Structures are given as C-alpha cells and as structure tokens.
Amino acid sequence: MCNDMTMKSLSAAELAQLIEELSTAYERLQGNNLKLDLTRGKPDAQQLALSDALDGVLAGDYMASDGTDVRNYGGLLGLPETRALGAELMDTPADAIIAGGNSSLQLMFITLELALHQGLGNLIPWAEAESPTILCPVPGYDRHFTVCEELGLAMRCVDMTETGPDMAQVARAVADPNVVGIWNVPKYSNPTGVTYSAETVEQMAQLPASAAADNFLVLWDNAYAVHDFAEPHDELASIHSAAAAAGTSDHIVQFASTSKITFAGAGVAFVASGEHGNAAIVKRLSTMTVGPDKVNQLRHARFLGGRLREHMAKHAELLAPKFACVEEKLSQELADLGIASWTKPNGGYFVSLDVMPGLARKIIAMAAGAGVTLTPAGATFPYGDDPRDRNIRIAPTYAPLADVATSLDILTLCVRLASARTLLEQMQ
C-alpha cells in the first residue's frame, strides 16, 4: 500500500492545470480506437499451451493404478492417483479428498444447496434459520456471491485485511445464529492476493465451535494453492490439520481445481470435508451422477504426477512479467499521490486497486471510453454493490504483456484525472 505525499497538497490552480493536461492526454487516447480487456481471470494461450500434451497423454493405457478401467462408469471418490494430486494441492490426506468433475464451482454449489435444504451430514439444514446468511470477505469473488444469490442465501460483508478477513468482525458476526457460513479464498485471495496468516487459518478452524449456528460451515476455496509467481511465495497453513485439532472437520469444506494449472474448465475439481461431510457429499453425488470423468482424472494424474511444482514454475515465468508490469505502472503513476492503494501479490490472478471513495465506477467508465474494459465496478462485492465505490479488480493474465502495459497507462491516467477533478470539486 502506498500513500505518502499526496495530490491533495496541490492548489486549485495546480489541480486545474493538471486536469487540463490529463484531459488532453485522455482525449488523444480516445482517438486510438483501442480494444483492450483486463476483465477476466483467465490463463492466456501460452499458459494453456503448457498442457497441450494432455490430450493423448494416456497413450492408449486407460487403466488406473488400482486396476480401474477409467473408460467405464463408477468411482464417485475419484481415482487414487488423482486424489493424491488433490492432496498435493490441498495439503490434506488423499483419503479425505473427493476428486470430481471439471468445476470446483459446481462442487461449491452442490455443497451449499445440500447444506441449505438437507443439511451437510449430521448438521441441520440452513433453511431452518430465519434468514440464513453467509459472511463474505470483501473485496471477494463474484461467483461466490452469485451462488448465494441463486440459492436465496443472504450475504454479510466483512473486511479483508492483509492477513485475511478481519477476525474481530467475523467473531461479532457469528454470534448471530442466522450466520451459517463464511466464504474464503485463503491463498492469493481473489482479488486482493492476500494469503491468510497461520493465525487466521487457526482462528478459522476454531470458528465453527464458537459460532452461534451449530451448522456453521467454513467454505475454503483454495483456488490458487500452487499458483505462485514471485519468490519467496506465500505459505498457507493446512486448514485440514487445524480443523482436526479443533474437532471441526465436518464444518470445513475445502475446494480446489486444476483449472488454472492445465486447461481452464477442462480439468479436475476437488472437495474435502470431514468424515460425515464427505459422506453426505458423496451420497448427493451418487444421486446426481454415475461418477466423474475418470479418463480426464487419469490424464491429469499422469500429466502432473511428480511434476506439479515444475509445471507451475512455467506458469510463473509467463505471469511474473505481467504482474511486474502492473506493479511498475501503478508505482510509477500513482505512488505517493494519496489517491490510490493496491496490492502486490506473490501469486494468484489479480491485483486489487482501491481508488478514492466514489470513483471506481467513474474510472472504469472512463477507461472503457478509452478502449480498456475492466471488471465492472462493484463486482467484487455482494449484489455488485461496493458501498464505497472504490475497488477495481485488475486481471492481467489473459492479455498480452504489451496490452497490459497500455491498459495500465490508460487506467492510471483515468485514476489521476478522476481524482484531480474530484479534489478540485471538493475545494469549490
């Protein structure tokens, strides 16, 4: 976070002159007919190509290590070698992990729907609460919010800090028996890039024991578990171990996937809870499907087995320059102005930029006017509503490096121009 010397120290005349200069620059940009896109947390084509050998990797051998013919039905828990891959991702024993289909989001939806209407395992259904409510650390991941909205679950925001959600806010919130769960992206959080501290992980594992709702669930979406691009990379403590120690295993549901490791949306997803939670999920899966795509599970185990870190290092090589570019541009153009702060993650897919309150929507519209599409303002908050209208999610992975650079030039220009205009208005 950087906000030492500030634009606020400028006089009205200096601001007016700055606005004129920046406006001229902005108008010039509008003539360039650019079409740049920093909206999506997607891997780019070079990253995807790292896994091109996946199709064909089986070389005609469709037998899993336990003798399963992966071409046929069955096997709701997933293949042993694929669960072992999940163990590497989730820092959790393979036998506590279910390897599923192509979408961890789907496993989340299924888990929440089950928890809401039937109760997860031994827990009573959330639907029995007057107004079942999920805590949402913000800024956060829009698809988590959408799942809640679709299922009619209320959402309550808690602030993210540099060590994870503000646990004092969380502790107060869970005293309400309507509060039945909390979303988490514990490593390289979307969009802040924050990794939960060991203390936060520990507190999160203990949370179900202190929550008023005795069917409280900690939803642990470890989407970026091995997605480091800077060293030293962040280390995340094992929620599995912490929960085992706290006796809360059935109240923790972990998710992960290979979507940003191999092919996005064509990988393998994982879910892991305690004994009863897993049994409930498997029972539900058994009514929904005859089994996951084990052929693709075997492909992933063969392709990544023993070389996951090596593979991720190749992603890091491709991603590091883009994130370095974002950091360089933001520092160069916005440091010390007191009009913005941003995160500098060691991994994940996003940089979170906070501008002056009330300006995010305006800045995103201005950037669009100059040809740069950003994630819609508010997307990182439940119902798309950022109450302070200040968060902007920067997703630099998909665009080519040159586009990232140009986009950041434009974005930072828009931030400066909008901020200067606002500061001048505030003086008048």
Added chain:
Amino acid sequence: MCNDMTMKSLSAAELAQLIEELSTAYERLQGNNLKLDLTRGKPDAQQLALSDALDGVLAGDYMASDGTDVRNYGGLLGLPETRALGAELMDTPADAIIAGGNSSLQLMFITLELALHQGLGNLIPWAEAESPTILCPVPGYDRHFTVCEELGLAMRCVDMTETGPDMAQVARAVADPNVVGIWNVPKYSNPTGVTYSAETVEQMAQLPASAAADNFLVLWDNAYAVHDFAEPHDELASIHSAAAAAGTSDHIVQFASTSKITFAGAGVAFVASGEHGNAAIVKRLSTMTVGPDKVNQLRHARFLGGRLREHMAKHAELLAPKFACVEEKLSQELADLGIASWTKPNGGYFVSLDVMPGLARKIIAMAAGAGVTLTPAGATFPYGDDPRDRNIRIAPTYAPLADVATSLDILTLCVRLASARTLLEQMQ
C-alpha cells in the same frame, strides 16, 4: 411375450418330480462357486475399446469450428459441432440443444431441483404444490426414482405397455394438480426395451396442455437414441417437433448423452427444452460452473462427427449376440410354461423378465445362491418396491457372452424351480 401351454397343467405328482429334478440340478450348481454378474447396464471392455482413439484425437488442435479455444473458460451452450452431434442424437435442431458435461443424470437433477425450488423459466415452482408428484412408468430406471427421492418429490406409478406408458392411466393421473411431471425413457426403455409409438409421443407432447398443473414437465431421457442392435430398429418420433406443434416446448425437457456411445461417464451430455426452459437452465448452469469441458466436447465432435451410425453399428455387432443368447435361453427354458414373460428389444441395454407374482425376490436370491448376481428385486420400481414382486431386470452387456449363457441357464432354472414350488404349494 410368451405364455401359451403352461406349467400349471401339471399334476401335483408331476410338479413334485419336477421340483426334485430341478433341486438336484440347482444343488449341483451351488458347488460350482460361480461369480457371475448381470446387474449393471454398462458397456463391456470391447465396446469401450471402440473409442480408444478419443484420447489424442485432437492431435494438438484445440480450436473449435467457431474459433473458440476450447482450453479456456466459457461457452455454457457448448461448442457448435458438439451441439450438432446432439442434434443427431435427439432429432432436435442444434440451436435448441445445450451440450454440457459428462453426465445427463446431473442435468436431470439440476433441472428437477430448479423446477422444484425456483420454477423452470416462466413456470411456478413445483414446491408450491401440496405434494409435488412425478409419474413413473414402471418398470423403469432406478436412478430417476432416486433423484425424486433425494429431492423429496413423491412418485406415482403408471404401467408400461408395448407402446409406452399407459396413456389412459396417465390422463387420469394428470387431473391431480399435485402431478407435476412424468419420467420417460422413450426409446429402448430401461428395462423393458419398449420404444414409444408415434401416437404416444404425440400424446406426451400434448400432455402439459391437459394437465391440471400448469407447470407440468415431460422429462424425456433419450438415453438409447441410437443404440440399436437389431434390424429393423425402432424409430422414435421427434418430441421436439410434436411439442413445437402442440405449443408445449417449454414443458418438455430432453436429455441424452454419449456415455454408451464412447466412454461411460466420460462423454458429453445434452439437455434441450423450449426457449424459456433452456434460458433458465443456462442461467442456473452459469451460477454453477464457468462452462462445460469443451476439450472433451471437441474430442467427441471430431471422433463421432459424420460417423455416429457407423460407430454404433460396431456396438451392435458386439451386443447382438448377447441379447440373442438371452432370448434363446429364455425361449428354450421358459417358453410355453405360463410362468414368465419377457421383452425382446431391438436396442438398449436390458431385457425385462416378469415372473409369477411374489417370486422375483425369491428367484433373485436363488440365483445369487448359485453365483449369479442380478439387479436387486424391486429396483425397477420407486422406493425399490415392486408391488407384485415379479420384475427382474437382465443386463447382459457387461458380462462376457459365455457368462451370459451360463447366467441365463441358472436364472431360468431358478425361475422354473421357484414357480414349480409355488404351484405345488398352491395346490396343497
């Protein structure tokens, strides 16, 4: 169906002698320590091997016909060429079809859950009925029943006839506003092998217009659309066309998959309703997943495109001898005895055997005692309860031909022995 001259014409003495002979034969079998399995509607290894070229079929070219990079996120409707494959399966235009993940059962579950809690498209939620009830043609497919049970939907049985469900029973049932849907496996129905007549398809398409529930859904699981193994094969009329003519498109939801075409559980599933129904399903899918596995969709389109019928002919070559064996054994051992009737399908995965009322459970236990595992008695009825305890599902696809023959020898022996014992008891 075969039941002309009968075992019932035998005298008590003749029955007693027959029982003694059959018992001796049965006891001899018990010493053989056989372990044969006719339970599962699964393809066998030779069938699966027909699709071994799937892994690697992309040869490094991951671009779909519309320029989509299938390795990345997105595309909830599925790829154009995969939807075209769905069109071939479902006799429905490609633009009315959504190509999804690996499991049509999952698409069914999602559709029913949505219809129950939110309403499908413009329709009111089933949950608003006092006791939402689904009609289940019986004998039928156990996994359909399990979906209903899991979602808390009541089930009401209607009888299957040789042209589909008994439409007079259906017409009476849908006068009850609690009756909100009907399951169908319209071609080579599980387990009867019945294909709905054109008239039944027509009536089914019109059914939502006459049902008391105005949110009535016809659930059309076309699991065996191209799974012919005898000629002339059955032809199924297009429910899509019939529904369009009847103005009921949003009340019909079709399902299909490639699970018994390529790899079981590692193929592509399809769903198709009307405009509003499809929009509702896509909206729900958009909250559950960032998209289906398009890599596998492209594999299937490349592998099967233009040669689906040719590929299915190879399955037919492998399946025909097994079904011929079942028919031969049943005819040879049970014809003209008046103690059993069975179906002789032209495709699909099952033969449905009806024995004397009250004997199915007993016969299945006897067969197990001699080393032949059959689908549990009652499995073809909701809640596993066959009220007349007479239906046995024979699934000959997975076992080797020699095992099918041996299993049928044992099964028919058990049918004769159990029937003779019962007839003798009835005399005494």
